Amino acid sequence: MTTQLEANKPAGARTRGSKDRSKNRKGAAPTRVTSAANRSDWKLGWLLITPAILGFLVFALYPTLRGIYLSFTDFRVLTPAKWIGLGNYEMLLNDKVFWDSLLTTLYFVFLAVLLGVAISMLTAVILHRVTNSTVIRGLIILPFLISSVVAGVVWSWMLDSQLGIVNLWIESLSGETIRFLSDRAWVIPSLAVITVWKSMGYTTILIFAGLQTIPPQVYEAARTDGANEFQMFRRITLPLLRPITAMVTILTIISAFQVFDIVQVTTKGGPANASNVLQMYIYDKAFGQLDFGYGATMSLALFAMLIVISFTQMRLMRASESDTN
Amino acid sequence: MKIKRILTLAIGMAVVAPLAACSAGGSDAADGGGGTVQWWTWDDKQAVSYKKCIAPFEAANPDIKVEISQYAWDDYWTKITTGFVAGTAPDAFQNNVSYYPEYVDQGQLLALDDKIAETKFDLAAIGTGVGAWTYKDDSLYGIPMDWATVGHFxxxxxxxxxxxxxxxxxxxxxxxxDGGTFDKVVARLTVDANGVRGDEAGFDKSKVAVYGAGSIGTNGLNGQDSWAGFLSTTGWTLGNDANWPTSFEYEAPEFVAAMNYFKSLSDRGFTPREGDFTQGAVEQLGSGKVAMVVGGSWYAPSFNALPGIEVGIAPSVLGDNGKRSGLTNSNANSIWKNGPRIDNAWEWVSFMGSEECQSIAGADGTFFPSIEASMAITEAAMLEQGIDLAPYTAQFADGSLFTTPMFSHGQELGSTIQPMFQGFFNGERGDDVFAEMSEASRQILAD
Structure with a gap:
């Protein structure tokens, strides 16, 4: 198997830990060119990336720095910010609602990522093995194209324990109804399922695209060696998809941490704060109570958490490498 | 080289165009869109009704144009707030008693007393709401434009x-x-899947086909849309002071007893459990699964439009003393203090507060005008549509309505108190939650 895999590798492919790597690196070292034509290209290059740099400075860097500053202030948005040092951070440490919201968010992220990646992976693999129909791919991505607000309204009607069609079916089967969006035990799993339904089309297509980069010869070789579908999935598909899986997982985690619209439309954080995810709490503090200083502090805490999680994940999943490297 | 020039030009335009657009937006915001007064409301129906006032207003004031915009409640306040910061807020807007104290504190609303005096605006014609819109500094920050109350549908x-x-x-x-005769009515209206009524032997509370009443728990801040009109008949008041209280009286024995009574209704199967319905009162009654709901007067046209259901209106309950005590409040028209067209905005606001405009807009029945003569037109128009508002107007006339107390930090109070209410009605918390709620109110109101 190993021999066949090596044999099927494209020419020039690197093997992790092999001597080829240093040789390739040396061989690929750029030669310094100082011709007039290249200097002109250098200018054009800068010009080309200027819009992106400007966008980054105006819409990312400045708001981030401003947010950091505001997190040290009492800022009620309509009056000038007052510097209060670490006041907001002290409040954060003692804010039970914040920590409860964090736990709620982590629970939501865990469910949304686990279900999201697993279902997307399964759907993508089935699609890849069964059909190349663009119509079916189009249908799969359809929920992703629907507005989150519309999805939230429709799902809240469907899941209503007295009037919803889902509970009509459940009641006809079991005689009981489930308060999906108003029972503490059910609300976060329900929101996670709605979110996965909404986003799985996009992640499925990403994974599907990754699957198409795996050379078919690899599967042919495996089949020749007598591997069954599950073995091929476990020993070929999963390892070769690692960079895509890592990217999808990180994107799903970040997007799950930022969940807001579906919660705002369906539960508004209830019942009794059971679905009061961090973004809801931040929004309520900032835009509802006009406490933008504390809202900035919480946003910064979320930002720091996302950096740590993304970095750790990248390291753990060796996101830039697949097992063929 | 030619391609490079074209590329350079295209990139240059890509960079400059958004900046130019920003700059254009800024100048438009600065001059506020010319001489047009911008007025905002969250109510889609009132937006349509008040548009009918624009033609007579513009005929009388040829130099002033008016544009009405409507945004849904959830977005409305965010847009207003960000508009104050960005300089794009409306010149005048429909305002709510929960929000205006914060805006006054932050210097965004114009005190209207001078304008009223200068133009001799007839404030005495406004039948209700003036007190609620008078802030701690004794200045008026809104011309009341309507009133509303809560009863039974x-x-x-x-x-x-x-x-x-x-x-x-x-x-x-x-x-x-013991819930008085209200309890008996609700029990009688409740029917289980076998057709047994709530006041009959053999009633199965786990298989309810029709609830006697919709959930009376957490609707509206401080029971505005549910229990406020019940509790007030006991003499209980929300605040320790009539206005600008420093504490909410959640620990009072009559309050605790009342909350336990309302919870017992769902425990006995007469009302849905908290959260059984995620939809509002209109949808609950419309589904046929609920026989009666507590609802705001502003829903009267919506209830009347329910297909296949004849809906009646009843006033709020009578207390042990034989008197009613229904909640009422008024929305008002406020003017943005930093807006570019304050004088024109006042012309429009004062016209909206006149009998002429209130009668034109009020004829649609989309709100209850704050001017008595206009209210009579609304009542007659609604009666033509088959909606008898007498239960509400009688309470207004006999003075059995009370105004919700004025307090600051309404949003913070709602965000803090409401989850505790939900915890109680969910069964997660016991009576101890009420002391916690009172303490939370004291901390927030002390700021």
Missing amino acids: YNETYLADAGLTTDDIDTMTWNPK
Whole structure:
């Protein structure tokens, strides 16, 4: 198997830990060119990336720095910010609602990522093995194209324990109804399922695209060696998809941490704060109570958490490498 | 080289165009869109009604144009707030008592007293709400434009099927101990899957087909849309002071007893459990699964439009003392203090507060005008549509309505208190939650 895999590798492919790597690196070292034509290209290059740099400075860097500053202030948005040092951070440490919201968010992220990646992976693999129909791919991505607000309204009607069609079916089967969006035990799993339904089309297509980069010869070789579908999935598909899986997982985690619209439309954080995810709490503090200083502090805490999680994940999943490297 | 020039030009335009657009937006915001007064409301129906006032206003004021915009409640306040910061807020807007104290504190609303004096605006014609819109500094920050109250909407067919009469429901009494005749009416209206009523032997509370009443728990801040009109009949008041209280009286024995009574209704199967319905009162009554709901007067046209259901209106309950005490409040028109067209905005606001405009807009029945003569037009128009507002107007006339107290930090109080209420009605918290709620209110109101 190993021999066949090596044999099927494209020419020039690197093997992790092999001597080829240093040789390739040396061989690929750029030669310094100082011709007039290249200097002109250098200018054009800068010009080309200027819009992106400007966008980054105006819409990312400045708001981030401003947010950091505001997190040290009492800022009620309509009056000038007052510097209060670490006041907001002290409040954060003692804010039970914040920590409860964090736990709620982590629970939501865990469910949304686990279900999201697993279902997307399964759907993508089935699609890849069964059909190349663009119509079916189009249908799969359809929920992703629907507005989150519309999805939230429709799902809240469907899941209503007295009037919803889902509970009509459940009641006809079991005689009981489930308060999906108003029972503490059910609300976060329900929101996670709605979110996965909404986003799985996009992640499925990403994974599907990754699957198409795996050379078919690899599967042919495996089949020749007598591997069954599950073995091929476990020993070929999963390892070769690692960079895509890592990217999808990180994107799903970040997007799950930022969940807001579906919660705002369906539960508004209830019942009794059971679905009061961090973004809801931040929004309520900032835009509802006009406490933008504390809202900035919480946003910064979320930002720091996302950096740590993304970095750790990248390291753990060796996101830039697949097992063929 | 030619391609490179074209590329350079395209990139240059890509960079400059958004900046130019920003700059254009800024200048438009600065001049505020010319001489047009911008007025905002969150109510889609009132937006349509008040548009009818624009033509006579513009005819009388040829130099002033008016544009009305409507945004849904959830977005409305965010847009107003960000508009104050960005300089794009409306010149005048429909305002709510929960929000205006914060805006006054932050210097965004114009005190209207000078304008009223200068133009001799007839404030005395406004029948209600002036007190609520007078802030701690004794200045008026809004011209009340409507009033509303809360009563009962019921399914007339279900009422007849239960052997009850209109009089039974119009004269319901209530107390926190045994629920008075209200309790009996609700029990009678409740029917299980086997057709057994809530007041009959063998009633199965786990298989309820029709609830006697919609959930009376957490609707509206401080029970505005549910229990406020019940509790006030006991003499209980929300605040320790009539206005600008420093504490909410959640620990009072009559309050605790009342909350336990309302919770017992769902425990006995007469009302849905907290969260059973995720939809509002109109949808609950419209589904046929609920016989009666507590609802705001502003829903009257929506209830009347329910297909296949004849809906009756009843006033708020009578207390042990034989008196009603229904909640009322008024929305008002406020003017943005930093807006570019304050004088023109006042012309429009004062016209909206005149009998002429209130009568034109009020004829649609989309709100209750704050001017008595205009209210009579609304009442007549609604009666033509088959909606009898007499239960509300009678309460207004006999003075059995009370105004919700004015307090600051309404949003913070709502965000803090409401989850605790939900915890109580969910069964997660016991009576101890009320002391915690009072303490939370003291901390927030002390700021």
